[in-house]
Amino acid sequence: MDSDSQNTIIRTQIKKLYSQLKIVPSTTSFGCAHLLSCQRSGKDDRRFHTGNWAYVGVDYGKAKIQGKQVKILFIAMDRGGYGGQVKEEFKDTQREFRSSTEERKNPHMGGVSLIMKELVDDKEPNVYSHQFALTNAVKCSKDTKSMQTRTSSTMIQNCANHLDKERKVLSPDLIITQGSHPYKTIKRLLKLGDPTDTFKHPSGRGACEIFKHESLIVLTTFHPARLKDMKWSQVTMPKYMESAIRKTQEIVIQNP
Numbered sequence: 001m002d003s004d005s006q007n008t009i010i011r012t013q014i015k016k017l018y019s020q021l022k023i024v025p026s027t028t029s030f031g032c033a034h035l036l037s038c039q040r041s042g043k044d045d046r047r048f049h050t051g052n053w054a055y056v057g058v059d060y061g062k063a064k065i066q067g068k069q070v071k072i073l074f075i076a077m078d079r080g081g082y083g084g085q086v087k088e089e090f091k092d093t094q095r096e097f098r099s100s101t102e103e104r105k106n107p108h109m110g111g112v113s114l115i116m117k118e119l120v121d122d123k124e125p126n127v128y129s130h131q132f133a134l135t136n137a138v139k140c141s142k143d144t145k146s147m148q149t150r151t152s153s154t155m156i157q158n159c160a161n162h163l164d165k166e167r168k169v170l171s172p173d174l175i176i177t178q179g180s181h182p183y184k185t186i187k188r189l190l191k192l193g194d195p196t197d198t199f200k201h202p203s204g205r206g207a208c209e210i211f212k213h214e215s216l217i218v219l220t221t222f223h224p225a226r227l228k229d230m231k232w233s234q235v236t237m238p239k240y241m242e243s244a245i246r247k248t249q250e251i252v253i254q255n256p
Contacts, residue, residue: 076137174252191213
């Protein structure tokens with residue numbers, strides 16, 4: 001059986017959670033209790049794409065940072081307004097995110113790949129691509145026929161409950177947020193105070209912050225697709241982000 005189709009305990013738990021929350025991706029039978037209010041939110045009434053699966057690497061929880069095993073969860077914004085994700089089975093999503101990490105197919109997953117390469121001990125993309133999980137703070141999207149999105153504040157608020165339940169199932173040691181609204185949602189859900197460290201882009205556009213919440217570490221980042229000097233195709237990232245990752249590694253190692 002290939003890794004994308006393989007059932008692990010945590011993958012089974014995530015699929016069960018999506019079923020319980022009635023957020024299994026579907027073009028016709030999507031049962032989320034918030035669907036109507038989300039559809040009505042925003043400035044237009046375009047067709048609504050309902051749901052997308054999380055990515056859970058087959059070796060989630062086996063990543064190592066200087067020898068210490070760590071569960072790493074990325075929280076991104078959404079899957080875009082093109083709509084293809086609602087037709088994916090769970091294994092299709094696993095294949096798409098794994099291969100996009102290994103081949104750096106687009107700015108988002110190219111950025112994820114760079115962060116993993118810089119962060120974890122295993123430096124081969126076909127190894128670290130299996131070692132993390134990634135979910136979106138907002139599961140649905142308005143139809144834009146492109147990767148552009150029009151996520152409303154209602155959608156962000158309604159999906160926060162789903163995200164929090166997902167976080168509890170995945171039980172990460174390290175959360176990496178990507179973009180402004182995942183950062184704000186996680187900060188609110190966890191009631192985070194002031195960051196322990198802040199690393200600013202020299203231009204003032206973009207920053208990384210590190211928070212500690214009990215045994216959980218949170219690293220907040222700018223979305224890689226919107227950061228010009230995140231040169232994913234050239235395998236280079238901004239110096240301030242490298243510094244943030246180095247500090248995150250230190251905190252992970254010191255964490256009991």
